[in-house]
Amino acid sequence: MGYSKTINIFHTEVGVKSLQGRSGGDDCYNGHQPSSAASQPSSRWNPTPEQLRVLDELFGHGLKTPTAQQILQVTARLRHFGKIEGKNVFYWFQNHRARERQKRRRELMSMRQYHSKEQQLWSNKESAGGIGLGTVLY
Amino acid sequence: MGYSKTINIFHTEVGVKSLQGRSGGDDCYNGHQPSSAASQPSSRWNPTPEQLRVLDELFGHGLKTPTAQQILQVTARLRHFGKIEGKNVFYWFQNHRARERQKRRRELMSMRQYHSKEQQLWSNKESAGGIGLGTVLY
DNA sequence: GCAAATTAATGATTTATTCAAG
DNA sequence: CTTGAATAAATCATTAATTTGC
Numbered sequence: 001m002g003y004s005k006t007i008n009i010f011h012t013e014v015g016v017k018s019l020q021g022r023s024g025g026d027d028c029y030n031g032h033q034p035s036s037a038a039s040q041p042s043s044r045w046n047p048t049p050e051q052l053r054v055l056d057e058l059f060g061h062g063l064k065t066p067t068a069q070q071i072l073q074v075t076a077r078l079r080h081f082g083k084i085e086g087k088n089v090f091y092w093f094q095n096h097r098a099r100e101r102q103k104r105r106r107e108l109m110s111m112r113q114y115h116s117k118e119q120q121l122w123s124n125k126e127s128a129g130g131i132g133l134g135t136v137l138y
Numbered sequence: 139m140g141y142s143k144t145i146n147i148f149h150t151e152v153g154v155k156s157l158q159g160r161s162g163g164d165d166c167y168n169g170h171q172p173s174s175a176a177s178q179p180s181s182r183w184n185p186t187p188e189q190l191r192v193l194d195e196l197f198g199h200g201l202k203t204p205t206a207q208q209i210l211q212v213t214a215r216l217r218h219f220g221k222i223e224g225k226n227v228f229y230w231f232q233n234h235r236a237r238e239r240q241k242r243r244r245e246l247m248s249m250r251q252y253h254s255k256e257q258q259l260w261s262n263k264e265s266a267g268g269i270g271l272g273t274v275l276y
Numbered sequence: 277g278c279a280a281a282t283t284a285a286t287g288a289t290t291t292a293t294t295c296a297a298g
Numbered sequence: 299c300t301t302g303a304a305t306a307a308a309t310c311a312t313t314a315a316t317t318t319g320c
Contacts, residue, residue, distance in 0.1 A: 060293075104295045182287050182312060203305085229288060236306060237286080 045088040050081040055092055066093055183226040188219040193230055204231055 047055070054077065058066075066074060066089070075086045185193070192215065196204075204212060204227070213224045 100294065180313080184287085184313070226287080230286090232306080233286065233288085236308090239306080 045084060047084075047088075047092070048082045051078045051084065054078060054081075055089075055096075059093070059096055064093070064097060066090075183222060185222075185226075185230070186220045189216045189222065192216060192219075193227075193234075197231070197234055202231070202235055204228075 055074075058074065063070065071086050071089045071093075075084055075089050078084045078089065192212075196212065201208065209224050209227045209231075213222055213227050216222045216227065
């Protein structure tokens with residue numbers, strides 16, 4: 001059975017700002033602070049470069065959908081670099097997966113539109129006479 | 139800047155390394171060559187200002203990852219301004235995307251701030267549930 | 277002003293990823 | 299689990315910009 005059912009127990013523990021849950025849900029990197037310059041406390045988690053590095057490394061090593069205990073461990077590790085909560089880690093993985101899928105899907109769309117071989121065309125001269133696409137085209 | 143640039147102590151030597159004349163080596167655009175000598179074959183494509191203008195315009199208009207056909211069309215258009223191959227256009231878009239991303243990522247990085255406020259919101263409840271810690275994450 | 281020396285840009289290659297088809 | 303398709307990231311290599319001493 002799906003042991004990794006991943007019921008998000010994390011956002012139940014503390015007050016989740018459900019008012020921000022909308023807005024397309026795109027960025028997981030949480031741009032910059034909404035203020036102008038000075039250190040105004042941010043309302044959302046903003047990962048430090050070290051945190052981001054660790055998260056990317058974990059993701060790259062195959063940790064796509066961490067379990068609850070994995071999220072807790074990762075959170076503990078990342079807290080050493082700055083303020084962070086479990087829900088931040090949970091959402092980071094969720095958004096990262098979605099973002100990767102989206103990116104890949106877009107790439108597939110644009111590629112299947114023409115089913116072309118892209119780079120291998122350019123490795124050799126396209127004008128050498130062997131490729132039928134060398135002419136016309138606009 | 140440029141701390142980790144390639145330290146090439148030999149770059150006073152003339153030794154042109156282009157042992158593979160894969161790019162024909164005819165008259166590429168060279169911004170300003172010595173007027174006396176004949177066109178010295180350039181080992182790599184050097185875009186003319188017109189070519190650059192068109193490329194930047196296309197990119198700015200939304201053409202970020204052109205398909206093979208689009209690359210061929212663009213190449214055909216740009217060839218009117220000087221010698222060019224499809225792979226040059228392909229590489230140009232690849233590099234342009236990468237360096238735009240690089241620039242934006244560096245900007246984000248520099249404005250990213252560190253949050254020192256520590257919150258212990260997850261002290262007890264996170265570790266509850268009888269989850270055995272010490273699991274290898276990857 | 278002018279080239280040699282140096283630095284910054286950028287074209288071209290290589291390496292590591294991604295999702296998902298088989 | 300392995301591999302196909304196609305990058306994007308990282309790196310290498312060459313060109314232009316510029317600095318520098320004369």
